[in-house]
Amino acid sequence: MPERRRGAVLEKALLDAAWEELTESGYARFTMDAVVQRAGTSPSVLYRRWSDRDQLVRAAIAHILEESRIDAPDTGSLREDVLTLMREINATRVQLVTVMSVQLAGYYQETGAGPGDLFAAARDKTADTLFERAVDRGEIRPERLTRRIKSLPFDLLRHEFLTTFAPVPDHVLEEIVDTIFLPLLR
Incomplete structure (x- = not known):
């Protein structure tokens, strides 16, 4: 008889099952019942935590x-920090970005949220660390760092993912940083 899961272990199992269901079936076919079956639990266990599929x-x-969060690199320069972060995202997140954009299209349409909204919270924590360090080093002035400028290199990377469904060549990452992003900060 399997050991009964509780607390954080149970919640992780439920959330992992929900993510697997989303990636395999997409939002249109995503149901609470399918998550219950995949997680090997009862509906009451799931509904105690999330009352509907949007919340789940x-x-x-x-x-x-959060599980796939990348730590902020600290290379000593904003250019290298941004490139290092973009290279890590490029090497590890193509599938995640694609799944979140394609499999969740119905979710975005139904809720009015967009992929950028969902990525923003995770991205902003890491990127803000890079920008705070660059300001502290005197590389950039904080008033130049609008929300849009801070998100620009990562938005362009996501755009490349969604137009190619493949990792982005390194020369394109460098072009984004050197010819588009950094000139906006000067």
Whole structure:
């Protein structure tokens, strides 16, 4: 007889099951019942935590983004920090970004949220660390760092993922940083 899961272990199992269901079936076919079956639990266990599929989808996305969070690099320069972070995202996140954009299209349409909204919270924590360090080093002035400028290199990377469904060549990452992003900060 399997050991009974509780607390954080149970919640992780439920969120992992929800994410697996989303990636395999997409939002259109995503049901609470399918998650219950995949997690090997009862409906009451799931509904005690999330009352509807929208809440569960948001929780599963937040969970997977937190589990796959990348630590902010500290190379000593903003250029290298941004490139290092983009290279790490490029090497490890193509599938995640693609799944979140394609499999969740119905979710975005139904809720009005967008992929950028969901990625923003996870991305902003890491990127803000890079920008704070660059300001402290005197590389950039804080008033130049609008929300849009801070998100620009990562938005362009996501755009490349969604137009190619493949990792982005390194020369394109460098072009984004050197010819588009950094000139905006000067």
